[in-house]
Amino acid sequence: MNLDAAKAPGQCVHEEWPYEPRFKRVNGWRMHYIDEGSGDPVVLLHGNPAWGFLYRKFIKPLTSARRRVIVPDMIGFGLSEKPVREQAHSLDGHIANLTSLLRQLDIRNATMVCHDWGGPTGLGFALSNPDRVRALVIMSTWAWPLPPAEFHKRIFPWRMMHAPLVGPYLLGRHNALAGRGMYLSVVDRKRFRDEAQSAYENILPDPAARLLTWTWPRWIPLDDTARGLERFRSLERELKKSKFPTLLVWGREDEVFDHKTFATRFKELLPHAEGPELVTGRHFLQEDSGVEIAEKINNFLDRIDARHP
Amino acid sequence: MIGIEVIDKPRLDGKRKALVLAEDRVGHYPEFREFFVRRFSLETNGLSRPAYVRAPSGMIYSLVFVGRSGEPFPDGIEIYALADALEPLSEGDVDTDLWALLSWMIDGIGGEWKVEDLDATGRLYQLPFLSDRG
Numbered sequence: 542m543n544l545d546a547a548k549a550p551g552q553c554v555h556e557e558w559p560y561e562p563r564f565k566r567v568n569g570w571r572m573h574y575i576d577e578g579s580g581d582p583v584v585l586l587h588g589n590p591a592w593g594f595l596y597r598k599f600i601k602p603l604t605s606a607r608r609r610v611i612v613p614d615m616i617g618f619g620l621s622e623k624p625v626r627e628q629a630h631s632l633d634g635h636i637a638n639l640t641s642l643l644r645q646l647d648i649r650n651a652t653m654v655c656h657d658w659g660g661p662t663g664l665g666f667a668l669s670n671p672d673r674v675r676a677l678v679i680m681s682t683w684a685w686p687l688p689p690a691e692f693h694k695r696i697f698p699w700r701m702m703h704a705p706l707v708g709p710y711l712l713g714r715h716n717a718l719a720g721r722g723m724y725l726s727v728v729d730r731k732r733f734r735d736e737a738q739s740a741y742e743n744i745l746p747d748p749a750a751r752l753l754t755w756t757w758p759r760w761i762p763l764d765d766t767a768r769g770l771e772r773f774r775s776l777e778r779e780l781k782k783s784k785f786p787t788l789l790v791w792g793r794e795d796e797v798f799d800h801k802t803f804a805t806r807f808k809e810l811l812p813h814a815e816g817p818e819l820v821t822g823r824h825f826l827q828e829d830s831g832v833e834i835a836e837k838i839n840n841f842l843d844r845i846d847a848r849h850p
Numbered sequence: 851m852i853g854i855e856v857i858d859k860p861r862l863d864g865k866r867k868a869l870v871l872a873e874d875r876v877g878h879y880p881e882f883r884e885f886f887v888r889r890f891s892l893e894t895n896g897l898s899r900p901a902y903v904r905a906p907s908g909m910i911y912s913l914v915f916v917g918r919s920g921e922p923f924p925d926g927i928e929i930y931a932l933a934d935a936l937e938p939l940s941e942g943d944v945d946t947d948l949w950a951l952l953s954w955m956i957d958g959i960g961g962e963w964k965v966e967d968l969d970a971t972g973r974l975y976q977l978p979f980l981s982d983r984g
């Protein structure tokens with residue numbers, strides 16, 4: 542296992558990540574993405590504190606099924622530029638970053654695969670660019686203004702972890718979210734530690750590079766004074782009206798965005814959605830069930846193709 | 851035992867200010883900002899001077915309060931170790947000193963914010979210097 546993200550932007554060596562790094566400027570930032578295969582595009586969107594590597598087990602099954610796979614690293618994560626000021630980040634800004642990338646690539650007929658903060662950003666893109674989107678796959682995320690889970694209202698450990706000064710210390714100096722935090726949020730922890738954990742930790746080599754790991758949690762609305770509240774309200778409102786074919790995939794063991802609360806809520810907003818299809822997984826279900834989820838996406842898209850040949 | 855002592859401005863001869871922690875949004879939870887305003891009389895003092903504390907290692911730290919147009923003051927805080935000018939920092943000492951400072955802050959904020967929750971969070975994320983504290 543060898544990953545040295547600190548060498549230079551875009552240089553990353555890992556046997557499970559052989560993909561050519563590509564870059565576009567979005568809103569003045571340098572965004573990294575990979576673009577593999579050909580066919581209708583599937584856009585795989587990660588959240589906090591991950592990067593495209595989270596989807597490494599999806600790429601071959603999807604490209605083998607003649608699909609084009611685009612995996613961006615959110616500005617602030619992975620091999621993308623990492624602004625060092627909290628004020629550089631906003632939910633609208635991240636939606637606009639994704640929009641810039643996908644418009645530059647002139648993406649059409651896309652399937653948006655949304656996880657964690659890839660949910661509000663990916664859904665934000667889909668709902669404001671419906672002419673470019675074909676379908677949605679939604680996993681372990683939310684798209685409404687109220688606190689997403691009881692977990693997020695508790696001081697221990699969630700609010701304490703990213704509290705003023707505590708966040709820069711614990712998640713900055715000690716990289717707690719990319720290391721221990723992800724480790725606690727998978728089912729097969731030994732395999733994760735042996736095969737993947739360092740790839741998430743090493744891509745955020747310095748405290749300043751980890752800023753978004755404590756900034757994103759501060760964008761989760763906890764009351765009606767929260768930043769981003771209006772965007773979440775509009776996501777909920779527009780999602781309810783949308784008719785995108787949708788597949789819900791959830792981790793059976795996900796105790797933060799538990800499927801009984803969150804997948805059920807998405808089903809209320811999107812009664813036509815398929816699923817939830819439950820797989821082995823906590824919040825980072827891609828780590829435990831990557832290939833299985835990729836096959837579910839292929840089958841879902843095959844069913845759409847069959848309905849609309 | 852938190853071990854943070856608020857002190858007057860120390861002698862700065864032969865010292866350098868080494869930035870060790872920065873917070874861009876101290877009012878994310880307003881009670882955090884209110885603690886610093888209250889503890890250092892910032893409504894009166896404003897930007898006129900930093901605050902100084904002595905931490906358990908004996909190192910003195912300055913707390914620099916940062917203002918931002920349109921936001922309540924302070925909006926940010928920068929913490930500097932006042933290190934011997936040409937000497938490197940002991941990262942281990944800085945780590946435990948900052949943890950003591952965080953504990954002092956949480957203790958001062960009070961209410962629903964409790965030092966035991968901070969400690970539990972630090973243990974959950976396996977801060978090495980907490981591992982032998984049970």
